[in-house]
Amino acid sequence: MWIYEKKLEYPVKITKPDARMAKIIIEQYGGGDGELGASLRYLSQKYTMVTPQAQATLNDIGTEELAHLEIVGAMVHQLTRGLTEAQIKEAGLDPYYVAHGLGVYPSAASGMPFTAAYIQSKGDPITDLYEDMAAEQKARSTYEYLIDLCDDPDVLDPLRFLREREIVHFQRFGECLNKVTDYMNENRVFYMKNKSR
Numbered sequence: 526m527w528i529y530e531k532k533l534e535y536p537v538k539i540t541k542p543d544a545r546m547a548k549i550i551i552e553q554y555g556g557g558d559g560e561l562g563a564s565l566r567y568l569s570q571k572y573t574m575v576t577p578q579a580q581a582t583l584n585d586i587g588t589e590e591l592a593h594l595e596i597v598g599a600m601v602h603q604l605t606r607g608l609t610e611a612q613i614k615e616a617g618l619d620p621y622y623v624a625h626g627l628g629v630y631p632s633a634a635s636g637m638p639f640t641a642a643y644i645q646s647k648g649d650p651i652t653d654l655y656e657d658m659a660a661e662q663k664a665r666s667t668y669e670y671l672i673d674l675c676d677d678p679d680v681l682d683p684l685r686f687l688r689e690r691e692i693v694h695f696q697r698f699g700e701c702l703n704k705v706t707d708y709m710n711e712n713r714v715f716y717m718k719n720k721s722r
Contacts, residue, residue: 527588534592535686539603539679544616546680547604548634550671551621553687554597555631555639558663562643564590566660569646570653576708579650582701583657586694593690596683598629604680651709654702658695665691 553559567587574580605618605627613622620636631639645656668688675681 533596533599534589535596535683537596537599537603537683539600539677541677541679542606542608542612543604543677543680544608544612544618546671546675546677547601548616548618548621549674550597550604550634550680550684551601551630551632552634553664553667553671554594554601554629556633556637556667557643558660558667559631559633559639559643560590560594560597560664561631561639563660563664564588564594565641566644566646567657569644570657573646573648573650573653574705575650576705579654579701579705582697586657586697589690589694593687596687600680600683601629602627650705651702654698654705657698658702661691661695661698665695 555561564587567583567590571580571583571587574583608618608627613619621630621632624630633639645653645660647653647656665688668684668691672681672684672688675684
């Protein structure tokens with residue numbers, strides 16, 4: 526179903542390691558409102574959507590969220606590359622380091638590992654689309670908070686790109702919600718043809 530291009534959707538070229546930023550950016554990798562949860566949520570919800578357009582929207586955005594997961598993973602990797610023991614300790618990254626070294630592991634900034642409990646899939650198209658719009662707004666807020674705490678242009682650039690994509694996804698889910706609501710409110714009458722014997 527997917528064709529993988531061996532490049533990031535948006536380039537990440539961080540030149541300066543920063544354990545503190547890595548420690549908080551990991552939130553968008555494996556936190557409750559992060560990219561892994563979003564991709565799994567949308568790719569799971571698509572099956573109970575009532576229109577082909579809604580299914581396609583969830584599939585497209587769920588796929589793009591996987592690309593965002595890759596961007597965030599690249600950011601964490603580049604921010605931790607070459608860190609010294611002192612930098613790890615100073616940033617409070619040592620508990621993470623003890624458990625995962627400098628590997629990229631899906632967890633929240635608090636250290637809580639990713640859990641499927643973050644994924645919402647109710648099976649009701651309207652409920653799920655409202656959930657998706659809320660999820661995109663929460664992710665947008667998180668990116669804005671990360672931007673507030675960052676002063677490195679190499680880190681700010683992909684963070685701003687990711688924030689903008691959350692806004693676009695919110696808008697697409699809103700359009701989808703309108704179409705699904707209209708579809709579900711339509712009166713349907715089915716006629717049976719009389720068959721002559």
